[in-house]
Amino acid sequence: MSKQQGPVVDLGDLCATRVTREPLTEEQADDLASAFKALGDPVRLRLLSLIASHxxxxxxxxxxxxxxxxxxxxxxxxxxxxxxxxxxxxxxxGTWIYYRVRPEALRSLSESLMPVAGVPA
Incomplete structure (x- = not known):
């Protein structure tokens, strides 16, 4: 069974974001890739949502x-x-482990994709 592919994105129409506006450092790229990779799994995405909404x-x-x-x-x-x-x-x-979302981590992911102010889209 093949997965349905999403729409093709014309890269010329991308908004200027922090990622597309200036090159990432190696450390920034590693951190962002790790977080996006973690969220790339549906179970982990649901877990994050369940924790955050709890x-x-x-x-x-x-x-x-x-x-x-x-x-x-x-x-x-x-x-x-x-x-x-x-x-x-x-x-x-005690015997249980409690999890909470790190808001600064989500903010960093969001800001990496957020359009940069003052730059035309």
Missing amino acids: ADGEACVCDLTGAFELSAPTISHHLKVLRESGLVESERR
């Missing part, structure tokens, strides 16, 4: 595993990828 902006791993038809070790692996990419942070409380 009461008080944090969720216990025990609250997350029931939302998926995946084993607890698989969910833990995906959470580890999100944590290592810097998108979430965790805190152990």
Whole structure:
């Protein structure tokens, strides 16, 4: 079964963003690529959304595993990828681990794609 391809983007019509306006440093590119790669998986994207929308902006791993038809070790692996990419942070409380989204990480991703003020689109 083949995946449906999205629309073709004409690169000449791209808005000027921080990524297209000036070259990224190697460190910036590594950080952004890690975060975007982590979000490129539907399970991880859902996990991030579940954590962010949970009461008080944090969720216990025990609250997350029931939302998926995946084993607890698989969910833990995906959470580890999100944590290592810097998108979430965790805190152990007794036997449970609580996760919360790092707003500054999401802000960095958003700003990397946001049009630069004063530059015509």
